[in-house]
Amino acid sequence: MKKNAETANVHSFSEGEYTTAVLKAIENSVAKSRASLARHLGLSRTTTSTIVSGLINLNLLEEKSLLREGRGRPGILLDLDSSIWRAVGAEYHSGSWAFVETDLRGSILRTGSLKVAGRGPDAFLDCLAQGLAEFRRNVSGELLPAFGIGVPGLVDCDRGLIIRADDLGWRNVLVSEYVEKKLKSKALVINRNRGAGLAEARFGGGRGTHQIVYIGIGTGISAAFIVDGELIHGSSFSAGEIGHITMDKAGPLCACGKRGCLHVYSSGTAMARMAAALLSEGKESGLKNKKNQREPIDGEDVCLAARAGDRLALECLGEAARQLGLAIANIITIYNPDKVIIGGPIGSIDSPLIGYVRKEAERWAMPHAFDAVKIERAALGESVGALGGACLVLDRKLSLASVVRSK
Amino acid sequence: MKKNAETANVHSFSEGEYTTAVLKAIENSVAKSRASLARHLGLSRTTTSTIVSGLINLNLLEEKSLLREGRGRPGILLDLDSSIWRAVGAEYHSGSWAFVETDLRGSILRTGSLKVAGRGPDAFLDCLAQGLAEFRRNVSGELLPAFGIGVPGLVDCDRGLIIRADDLGWRNVLVSEYVEKKLKSKALVINRNRGAGLAEARFGGGRGTHQIVYIGIGTGISAAFIVDGELIHGSSFSAGEIGHITMDKAGPLCACGKRGCLHVYSSGTAMARMAAALLSEGKESGLKNKKNQREPIDGEDVCLAARAGDRLALECLGEAARQLGLAIANIITIYNPDKVIIGGPIGSIDSPLIGYVRKEAERWAMPHAFDAVKIERAALGESVGALGGACLVLDRKLSLASVVRSK
DNA sequence: GATATTTGTAAAGAAACTTGACAAAATGCA
DNA sequence: TGCATTTTGTCAAGTTTCTTTACAAATATC
Known part of the structure; x- marks a missing residue:
């Protein structure tokens, strides 16, 4: 799908509607091969093939084993490529920041944590930025350039701020703004519990x-x-x-x-x-x-x-x-x-x-x-809140990966 | 957007993603002219113009007055065309069927009712079919070929049946099947109260x-x-x-x-x-x-x-x-x-x-x-339940109108 | 009245998707 | 085993959809 130049992202690879649909279909296991994708999305096999090639080029998908089912030439099993891209999520919980690094399938590859020294939103933000800076240094692949952050309290997800956290007595904590300034990378913020729910819905029992x-x-x-x-x-x-x-x-x-x-x-x-x-x-x-x-x-x-x-x-x-x-x-x-x-x-x-x-x-x-x-x-373990943050990043893997590769 | 031949609807006019988006934008008053539509949808003015022409040809949109705002050539105000297409909705309530005829904007042009003679689901369905057959005879324009029907009880909207209506002691009443057989026209079924809510959301205070x-x-x-x-x-x-x-x-x-x-x-x-x-x-x-x-x-x-x-x-x-x-x-x-x-x-x-x-x-x-x-x-009056039925029809106005015109 | 700005349309070109054809790789049946 | 059948994935050519560029029309501002 082409976009008007006024709002377009100029990339080597198309981020069209169907590309997103292909990724989602694979994620949700509703289709496994190029041909079944084509049937499921109402596209021709040819177009599906082109889209899949693009996604494989971006290292978002990979070919796995052959699919021997019924007669006819076997299809090639497609799945999210877990070898290259990495998402980083964070969660604040009882005075500490927890961090996770995941692959595209939401598997946790590494965790970390950092205790907040001091009180109040300033120490909270400072520790977050420090922890993320440290944590991203050791990422085992290519980092999707955004951080997903689970925080307590009422969160304005559009603007990336804590409207208020009554337990802590905080108001209007500008989380995104701070992280983006310090780390020069997009920050996506969510209530930590809602993030955990999202993670359970995507990767757990949901x-x-x-x-x-x-x-x-x-x-x-x-x-x-x-x-x-x-x-x-x-x-x-x-x-x-x-x-x-x-x-x-x-x-x-x-x-x-x-x-x-x-x-x-x-x-x-x-x-x-x-x-x-x-x-x-x-x-x-x-x-x-x-x-x-x-x-x-x-x-x-x-x-x-x-x-x-x-x-x-x-x-x-x-x-x-x-x-x-x-x-x-x-x-x-x-x-x-x-x-x-x-x-x-x-x-x-x-x-x-x-x-x-x-x-x-x-x-x-x-x-x-x-x-x-x-x-x-719940099916997921302790790091589920930070994994929820990573979900926000993984939701945007297509555009994030495109941005990196187009540079 | 092209569709695979296996699942495609072969029409003279495209029912693409953007066509739907244009209609929705006009309905929700988020855009008023071709140029503002283009900006809002991220399309070129040219494409938007083409899509709008198609919709005007189908009598779904019409040009109204000029939009004099700011400088530059004024745009042409677009709105749903209320002069041609008609939707018919029905609702069962306290022993009677109520019917409404609406235009594309959900304005009620005509109402009717029919008391159910007898008891039980058979009389209920029979009366519905009779009432609809009579009511559609006097439609003041071109009928969108589907009926939207609000009924009591728990409704399976996909299959168009009442799973159960405890107040009436009914189970598994196949509403769609009956109406479609009798009237040779698609029937869309919904719980009457949920229908009323939909109508209020679309055309009332919502x-x-x-x-x-x-x-x-x-x-x-x-x-x-x-x-x-x-x-x-x-x-x-x-x-x-x-x-x-x-x-x-x-x-x-x-x-x-x-x-x-x-x-x-x-x-x-x-x-x-x-x-x-x-x-x-x-x-x-x-x-x-x-x-x-x-x-x-x-x-x-x-x-x-x-x-x-x-x-x-x-x-x-x-x-x-x-x-x-x-x-x-x-x-x-x-x-x-x-x-x-x-x-x-x-x-x-x-x-x-x-x-x-x-x-x-x-x-x-x-x-x-x-x-x-x-x-x-609630802002809407008595016929809101039947209007809810009509909502289901109006939701499909694009494909319904296309089907009629392609004949 | 001249200039700037915005709208809507036309013609040409680019991008996205389909069709038809074909080789490849499996199964099923003789 | 061999051969017909089925299904997959890809190529080349063609169609449709959307964009770009250009321009006339209609307004506001100076």
């Missing part, structure tokens, strides 16, 4: 599904809604903020000033508070030891104890699941997703939580919608 | 917004989620069924078998039940007269009485709004829409309901999301 809901549980709770691989941002970038839906108008006071938010029942913070309260009532639990060590109990401790069978911890999880299950039930009824993925530092733990949630959701969701949904634990 | 939520309140409650003009169907076509989200696990029993559904608090049925209960307690109200007439009070009666200032009716509305407002607050927090449109037979009445809901929603929604949303009453 592969091949149309509508997924990712629910990230850590100290807080938030969600990501993904329709056909695209994140729903909302009109002011707050779609998915389920932590502050009201479960009970007369419930306990939440930090946000309202009462009975999901946050006060089912977040890691809530689990920890509940456990501490029960312990101070004198109930028996393996968590006592931890308490004696003067380090406060957190949500992860509770989940791990529950996994080990601790009765007090199980009680806390059950209580959290009662409200979380109801919230998920209502989301399933409202939104009718294919899949609900439970992740985040707490949600990823192989604890009884997901079983409780599933049972509760089944009880309250509309049966038709519940029958269509699978509720699963 | 014009120009990105994410809208339409909430239809009649005897039941359901919603439609529309992102960038496209309806979210969900994985099994039940996205938007908010009538059966659980507001209170210990609430009153709902017809669906669960407790405390939104339906039992805020539907028209619920309002009527509440009013009847208060009356039987001996409370004073203008609704008494109605009751004496041995015709049961319904939700509309309550809303109309409330509008007139009746205290008992106002109490019922306030009670309904308390739960509805909370539900909407949570939807706003979760989904962060630009606009929430309250419609349906009950929601469309200019009663105090919307004021109550707004107040309640403000109280419980996350402030950031609430600040970004407008809560409004």
Whole structure:
């Protein structure tokens, strides 16, 4: 497809509609060879061949084995070329920056981290730029010239800034601007939880599904809604903020000033508070030891104890699941997703939580919608937030790779 | 754009990507003249001119006045041509079929209705086919060869059937198949409430917004989620069924078998039940007269009485709004829409309901999301459901018109 | 009234896609 | 085994779509 000179990118290789479609079809495994691509996209085999050649030249695709299926000459299996291009993503989490380097298929090749020295957005940004500069030095291939960055708080993805992060007390942190100035490379910013959801949708359990809901549980709770691989941002970038839906108008006071938010029942913070309260009532639990060590109990401790069978911890999880299950039930009824993925530092733990949630959701969701949904634990590991950042870069691999090669 | 012969539509006129884009740009008023279209779509003025000529030839666009803005030669204002093509939509509602004829801009030119004689899906379908056959005879222009049909219940839009309509006790009603056989014309089927939401999004208060939520309140409650003009169907076509989200696990029993559904608090049925209960307690109200007439009070009666200032009716509305407002607050927090449109037979009445809901929603929604949303009453009138059907036809005006003209 | 600016169209050329043909590589059947 | 059948991938030639360049028409500004 040709473009007007006023807005055109002048490259040796076309970035047309069909080129994107070919890449997507291969990514989603809906087509495997040139001929099946042609059938799937309604293009001639010839054109498909030309497009594929271009993508192979750009090292975005590679030919693999032969496809022996049915009779006739076997096709050549095509897949993303994982040998050349690299994406770098970052995520800020509990005082540190985590970095990942991935190939085009989203496989993590290398990780890194850097603890932020100091407080406030300046130290936060400074450490990010330093960490990225260091991390990109050791990239094992050709770097796609952009960084994807997962950060806490409400993010304006268009302008690349944190509108506000209430936990940290920050407002209007210009992340993209800072990184782009320091590193002379494009920076794409996303809420870290939404990024994790995107990563799960693309590379985790969400592969091949149309509508997924990712629910990230850590100290807080938030969600990501993904329709056909695209994140729903909302009109002011707050779609998915389920932590502050009201479960009970007369419930306990939440930090946000309202009462009975999901946050006060089912977040890691809530689990920890509940456990501490029960312990101070004198109930028996393996968590006592931890308490004696003067380090406060957190949500992860509770989940791990529950996994080990601790009765007090199980009680806390059950209580959290009662409200979380109801919230998920209502989301399933409202939104009718294919899949609900439970992740985040707490949600990823192989604890009884997901079983409780599933049972509760089944009880309250509309049966038709519940029958269509699978509720699963997140498939990806710890670096999923930074991987979410890398997703943003990988989404643009075609244009990024073209820019590099046209130089 | 050329298509492979295997899947191609052989027409005199191209239905390419850009042609669709030109139509959409004009519909959404993002561009007005050939030159502004060219800039907006990144095309040359020449190509844009060619595409526009084709659309004018097909009577989809027309030239209107000159655009005198700034200096230079004035452009020619383009708009949808409302003089030739007609779309027909239908909706089933309380025992009758309603029909509308619209022009390309969604203006209603003519309405009609037909009462269904008999019960059950056979009479329902028979009457639909009869009514459409009669209604299309008097179309005032050229008919786009498809019918858009809004029906109650859970609808499989791909296959054009009612999966189930619990209120009526029906299952697997093959609407498209029947209509297409009887009328030799394509039939597009949608849930009537979702259709109404689509109509409001396209032609009502939702014009120009990105994410809208339409909430239809009649005897039941359901919603439609529309992102960038496209309806979210969900994985099994039940996205938007908010009538059966659980507001209170210990609430009153709902017809669906669960407790405390939104339906039992805020539907028209619920309002009527509440009013009847208060009356039987001996409370004073203008609704008494109605009751004496041995015709049961319904939700509309309550809303109309409330509008007139009746205290008992106002109490019922306030009670309904308390739960509805909370539900909407949570939807706003979760989904962060630009606009929430309250419609349906009950929601469309200019009663105090919307004021109550707004107040309640403000109280419980996350402030950031609430600040970004407008809560409004539906702008379109009674025939909105059938207009929703017509929307489905108008969405395909390009290909439908091409098919007709290529004959 | 002259100049600058913008619009819409025409003719020629470039780019993208298709058609038809053919060699290559497999299967299926005699 | 051999031969017909099927399917893939590519080449050359042709068609369609879009762009570039050029120009007349219609307005605002000075």
